[in-house]
Amino acid sequence: MVRVDSKRQIPASFERVARTDYGYNAKQVDQFLQQARVSLETPEAAARLIKSADVRSVSFDPVKGGYSAIAVDAALDRLEDAFARRERDDLIAERGEDAWLRQIGQLSGTLRGRLHRPDGERFRRPAKKKARSYNTKDVDTLCRDLIGYLEQDKPLSVDNVRRAVFRPAVGTDGYEETQVDAFLDRVVELMAAID
Incomplete structure (x- = not known):
C-alpha cells in the first residue's frame, strides 16, 4: 500500500x-x-x-x-x-459467503459468455472506418489465456490483464477499444475478488 x-x-x-x-x-x-x-x-x-x-x-x-x-x-x-x-x-x-460466491459466479458467467465466442468475433468492430481499434489477434490471445485461468487453473496475474497492451489497428480491422476496455475492467474486478 x-x-x-x-x-x-x-x-x-x-x-x-x-x-x-x-x-x-x-x-x-x-x-x-x-x-x-x-x-x-x-x-x-x-x-x-x-x-x-x-x-x-x-x-x-x-x-x-x-x-x-x-x-x-x-x-x-x-x-x-x-x-x-x-x-x-x-x-x-x-450476507454470507454464499452471497459472495453467487456474485462471483454471476460475473464469471457473464465474462465466460464473451470469452467463448470465436476468435475475431468477441467484440464489436468500430463503426467509423478510420477509428482506432485493438488488434483482434492480440485481444483474442489474452481471452484464451483468461479461459485457461478461469476454467483450467492456469496461472495468470491480474497485473497481466491490467497492463495488457494491444497493437493498434484501424477501423474494422480491430476490436472497438472502449468495449474491450470495459470488458477487461470487469475481468480485473473478478480476478481481484478471487485472488
Whole structure:
C-alpha cells in the first residue's frame, strides 16, 4: 500500500520524472490517495466512500516533472486490491459467503459468455472506418489465456490483464477499444475478488 506520513496525514511522495518529461499531476495524485486512505482506514469519516472500481478508473492530468506513472500505477494496483478484499470481506460479513460466491459466479458467467465466442468475433468492430481499434489477434490471445485461468487453473496475474497492451489497428480491422476496455475492467474486478 502507499506509504503515508503519519504526522502530515498525506501520502508520501513518489519518484518524479525529469522536468522535461510528463508524469502524473502530483497534487491530484496526493489528493486522491488521501481520500482513498481515509475511505479504507476510517470509512465512517470519509466524505465519499471510494471503491475498487474508483481506484481502477481514476486518471490524472499529465504535467511536466510530475510523479512517475509507473510508480503511481503500481501503488494504485495494490490499493485496488486492498479495496477489493475489503469489499469481499464486507459482503461476506453482511450476507454470507454464499452471497459472495453467487456474485462471483454471476460475473464469471457473464465474462465466460464473451470469452467463448470465436476468435475475431468477441467484440464489436468500430463503426467509423478510420477509428482506432485493438488488434483482434492480440485481444483474442489474452481471452484464451483468461479461459485457461478461469476454467483450467492456469496461472495468470491480474497485473497481466491490467497492463495488457494491444497493437493498434484501424477501423474494422480491430476490436472497438472502449468495449474491450470495459470488458477487461470487469475481468480485473473478478480476478481481484478471487485472488
